[in-house]
Amino acid sequence: MVPASDSEHKPLLEAIGLSHHYEVRGSTVTALDDVNLTIREGDFVTIVGPSGCGKSTLASMFAGLIKPSRGQVLYDGKPIDGPSRERGMVFQELAVLPWRTVTDNIAHGLQIAGVPKAERNRRVAELVKLIGLEGFESKYPRELSGGMRQRVAVARTWAPEPPVILMDEPFAAVDAITRLTLQEELIRLAKTTQRTVVFITHSVDEAVFLGDYVVAMTARPGRVLEIVPVNHPPGQRTWEAMATDTRLQEIVSHVFELVRGRAAGTQAER
Numbered sequence: 001m002v003p004a005s006d007s008e009h010k011p012l013l014e015a016i017g018l019s020h021h022y023e024v025r026g027s028t029v030t031a032l033d034d035v036n037l038t039i040r041e042g043d044f045v046t047i048v049g050p051s052g053c054g055k056s057t058l059a060s061m062f063a064g065l066i067k068p069s070r071g072q073v074l075y076d077g078k079p080i081d082g083p084s085r086e087r088g089m090v091f092q093e094l095a096v097l098p099w100r101t102v103t104d105n106i107a108h109g110l111q112i113a114g115v116p117k118a119e120r121n122r123r124v125a126e127l128v129k130l131i132g133l134e135g136f137e138s139k140y141p142r143e144l145s146g147g148m149r150q151r152v153a154v155a156r157t158w159a160p161e162p163p164v165i166l167m168d169e170p171f172a173a174v175d176a177i178t179r180l181t182l183q184e185e186l187i188r189l190a191k192t193t194q195r196t197v198v199f200i201t202h203s204v205d206e207a208v209f210l211g212d213y214v215v216a217m218t219a220r221p222g223r224v225l226e227i228v229p230v231n232h233p234p235g236q237r238t239w240e241a242m243a244t245d246t247r248l249q250e251i252v253s254h255v256f257e258l259v260r261g262r263a264a265g266t267q268a269e270r
């Protein structure tokens with residue numbers, strides 16, 4: 001098994017010999033091929049790889065939405081056999097409830113979890129502020145921009161504070177400036193609330209900026225090519241530091257070469 005981290009924290013999510021095939025009109029597409037990965041409690045792991053390499057498939061398996069054709073996915077040592085409140089997911093496509101206002105979208109999971117109204121209102125107000133949607137609390141998704149809707153989707157998943165948050169390219173539709181703020185806030189949130197986050201992205205810069213570990217995947221069928229520890233300097237996780245720190249820049253170049261299949265000795269080079 002390939003460990004994503006060697007910290008003393010317990011393994012929370014594990015993929016063991018995971019393969020997945022989709023059957024489409026009589027032909028078979030192999031999306032994932034023998035993926036092995038351990039994500040430990042409190043890790044912020046980013047997964048980066050070419051389009052179609054099976055990232056969303058892998059996230060959906062951790063969420064319990066797809067069963068693997070072969071191998072196992074475990075949560076806290078037990079096989080994942082369906083969705084659970086312990087593993088919240090922000091989908092690649094927009095995931096808001098169109099018939100609910102911003103406030104009611106964010107409060108949704110809290111309501112299901114039976115959080116009392118006063119506490120619910122407090123948490124929702126905090127999150128509305130965090131995602132920069134003050135003044136839009138009573139708007140419906142159709143009255144928001146695409147980026148605003150995606151921010152609501154992030155807050156909605158975050159609100160009930162599941163131990164694991166799976167994020168499938170959550171900021172892809174968000175404008176570049178808002179994205180910077182959301183990325184910095186996401187790290188702050190993840191670290192202060194000690195969540196385990198699996199964040200999928202196409203962007204190598206984003207993967208290195210956010211990840212304690214970057215999992216680089218091969219082109220389809222997706223395999224784990226390399227797990228790159230980032231070791232961000234403590235307290236300096238800012239885009240300014242990313243732009244000036246030569247070590248971080250070298251990591252970005254390395255991951256970039258990996259996902260393009262050009263790193264020396266990688267199987268994708270064949």
Ligand SMILES: Nc1ncnc2c1ncn2[C@@H]1O[C@H](COP(=O)(O)OP(=O)(O)OP(=O)(O)O)[C@@H](O)[C@H]1O
Pocket residue numbers: 022023024029030031049050051052053054055056057058092202220
């Ligand atoms: N429901 C499905 N039915 C058939 N094939 C599918 C299905 N979902 C995904 N695939 C195929 O499996 C492969 C992996 O898809 P997946 O969505 O997991 O990739 P991805 O890495 O998330 O891509 P992207 O970066 O473009 O989002 C692709 O070749 C895709 O065509």
Ligand SMILES: [Mg+2]
Pocket residue numbers: 055056057092168
């Ligand atoms: Mg995807």
